[in-house]
Amino acid sequence: xxxxxxxxxxxxxxxxxxxxxxxxxxxxxxxxxxxxxxxxxxxxxxxxxxxxxxxxxxxxxxxxxxxxxxxxxxxxxxxxxxxxxxxxxxxxxxxxxxxxxxxxxxxxxxxxxxxxxxxxxxxxxxxxxxxxxxxxxxxxxxxxxxxxxxxxxxxxxxxxxxxxxxxxxxxxxxxxxxxxxxxxxxxxxxxxxxxxxxxxxxxxxxxxxxxxxxxxxxxxxxxxxxxxxxxxxxxxxxxxxxxxx
Amino acid sequence: xxxxxxxxxxxxxxxxxxxxxxxxxxxxxxxxxxxxxxxxxxxxxxxxxxxxxxxxxxxxxxxxxxxxxxxxxxxxxxxxxxxxxxxxxxxxxxxxxxxxxxxxxxxxxxxxxxxxxxxxxxxxxxxxxxxxxxxxxxxxxxxxxxxxxxxxxxxxxxxxxxxxxxxxxxxxxxxxxxxxxxxxxxxxxxxxxxxxxxxxxxxxxxxxxxxxxxxxxxxxxxxxxxxxxxxxxxxxxxxxxxxxxxxxxxxxxxxxxxxxxxxxxxxxxxxxxxxxxxxxxxxxxxx
Numbered sequence: 001x002x003x004x005x006x007x008x009x010x011x012x013x014x015x016x017x018x019x020x021x022x023x024x025x026x027x028x029x030x031x032x033x034x035x036x037x038x039x040x041x042x043x044x045x046x047x048x049x050x051x052x053x054x055x056x057x058x059x060x061x062x063x064x065x066x067x068x069x070x071x072x073x074x075x076x077x078x079x080x081x082x083x084x085x086x087x088x089x090x091x092x093x094x095x096x097x098x099x100x101x102x103x104x105x106x107x108x109x110x111x112x113x114x115x116x117x118x119x120x121x122x123x124x125x126x127x128x129x130x131x132x133x134x135x136x137x138x139x140x141x142x143x144x145x146x147x148x149x150x151x152x153x154x155x156x157x158x159x160x161x162x163x164x165x166x167x168x169x170x171x172x173x174x175x176x177x178x179x180x181x182x183x184x185x186x187x188x189x190x191x192x193x194x195x196x197x198x199x200x201x202x203x204x205x206x207x208x209x210x211x212x213x214x215x216x217x218x219x220x221x222x223x224x225x226x227x228x229x230x231x232x233x234x235x236x237x238x239x240x241x242x243x244x245x
Numbered sequence: 246x247x248x249x250x251x252x253x254x255x256x257x258x259x260x261x262x263x264x265x266x267x268x269x270x271x272x273x274x275x276x277x278x279x280x281x282x283x284x285x286x287x288x289x290x291x292x293x294x295x296x297x298x299x300x301x302x303x304x305x306x307x308x309x310x311x312x313x314x315x316x317x318x319x320x321x322x323x324x325x326x327x328x329x330x331x332x333x334x335x336x337x338x339x340x341x342x343x344x345x346x347x348x349x350x351x352x353x354x355x356x357x358x359x360x361x362x363x364x365x366x367x368x369x370x371x372x373x374x375x376x377x378x379x380x381x382x383x384x385x386x387x388x389x390x391x392x393x394x395x396x397x398x399x400x401x402x403x404x405x406x407x408x409x410x411x412x413x414x415x416x417x418x419x420x421x422x423x424x425x426x427x428x429x430x431x432x433x434x435x436x437x438x439x440x441x442x443x444x445x446x447x448x449x450x451x452x453x454x455x456x457x458x459x460x461x462x463x464x465x466x467x468x469x470x471x472x473x474x475x476x477x478x479x480x481x482x483x484x485x486x487x488x489x490x491x492x493x494x495x496x497x498x499x500x501x502x503x504x505x506x507x508x509x510x511x512x513x514x515x516x517x518x519x520x521x522x523x524x525x526x527x528x529x530x531x532x
Contacts, residue, residue, distance in 0.1 A: 006345040010334065017333035017369075079329025086295045087346040088318040088389075 007097020029059030030112035048123040053204035054177045064144035065164045072152025073160035091236045125208040132207035140200035146228035153235035171197045193217045196224035248393045254303035263289040265448040276425045278435030281445035287428045322391035324382045332371025347389030360384040376407045393424045460519050466498040472512040
């Protein structure tokens with residue numbers, strides 16, 4: 001366990017020593033709130049709350065897919081990475097440390113979103129709702145973390161970036177993140193429960209507002225989490241570092 | 246007890262064969278120089294022994310087990326490439342990070358002192374000079390109190406002073422019973438440190454013996470002297486000239502001297518010595 005924390009600490013140190021990177025990761029979700037939620041939700045508290053929850057899910061997904069996908073692929077291209085693999089530790093502590101550091105950074109990047117929602121929109125929730133929402137965001141982060149890790153360990157950096165870009169938008173749109181609850185086009189409503197984004201956003205909606213969870217979406221979120229975890233472990237094991245020919 | 250071994254190990258990358266049927270044992274207390282031109286398979290061999298890659302066929306063992314199991318790596322130490330140190334982490338943090346992986350690591354201050362890194366604890370690795378980075382990289386190999394250390398080109402490109410400091414550290418580790426596998430292009434380094442030399446060429450072991458045996462393997466001596474141009478002499482493999490001296494390579498230096506005397510060649514300052522490792526090495530890998 002202490003090795004997990006050691007890895008987390010060093011990941012965070014590396015990130016925080018480049019302040020512009022921290023600014024970059026907090027900018028995107030905050031800007032999305034300002035451009036897509038604040039002007040359109042008006043004084044509809046339920047609408048603003050659900051839209052904020054969707055935006056948080058969107059931010060959690062993108063920051064994890066790109067953060068891990070591109071971050072891991074970039075690290076693997078550095079000679080420090082194969083060196084750390086010769087140290088007497090398996091993948092567990094490195095995965096664990098990365099995930100804790102990633103959650104901390106995700107939480108940091110969501111702070112401005114909470115502030116914007118609280119002061120600039122009609123969004124409203126209870127203290128319990130807010131805490132549940134934070135918990136839901138952490139649960140929702142897990143499958144996207146694993147997907148990011150799988151991409152990062154399986155692909156070189158440029159390919160990882162491309163794949164993350166190709167999958168994030170369909171996941172967001174088809175999962176119904178870009179529509180209010182039950183107001184997505186019918187084909188989206190049909191496929192959404194089978195995508196991890198839907199289960200994730202439903203957890204968020206149910207946490208902060210009045211939304212009945214659908215067992216199918218939540219079960220599929222579990223399936224995606226396990227499958228993505230297995231893919232990440234597989235990608236890690238087959239990775240032997242980058243080799244140029 | 247054998248610390249590490251490879252038995253009939255072959256490693257392919259696609260169609261390319263990096264190692265072809267390599268077998269070797271590393272015994273406690275050895276200081277082995279692993280020599281070979283680029284692409285000979287040196288890094289692949291080290292990567293296999295350290296558990297970074299799997300052999301395509303054959304068996305690799307480290308402390309009696311599969312080097313890919315983390316516990317088997319508890320008693321080894323490797324150097325990262327100095328270009329690969331995480332640039333934003335401080336020197337002390339790099340040492341702490343590595344130390345956290347081992348059961349019984351060296352104290353941080355001891356590492357700093359032994360490698361002349363005192364005063365640099367708070368410096369970020371990205372801001373160190375080349376020599377400082379290399380000292381840190383090599384220090385990291387020793388942080389876990391290893392029994393077997395893999396050093397890749399430890400002092401290539403460093404100035405003489407730093408090189409000798411690092412050589413002393415390696416010798417001291419060896420004198421205390423430590424085992425070293427040293428990869429190098431630098432034959433002077435291998436000659437200065439190694440007790441055993443393995444020459445690798447095109448994925449095969451070409452020679453595996455003591456430094457003097459490797460030199461003797463080629464069976465050629467070098468006869469140098471100041472002289473006027475020479476007549477044709479029997480048994481001379483090659484002739485070269487530098488600094489006003491002639492250098493002759495021959496398998497039979499005694500006969501060559503007799504012939505020089507018989508031919509009344511006006512030579513002086515004659516010097517006869519076995520070929521250097523470099524000369525032996527060039528001959529082995531060219532064959």
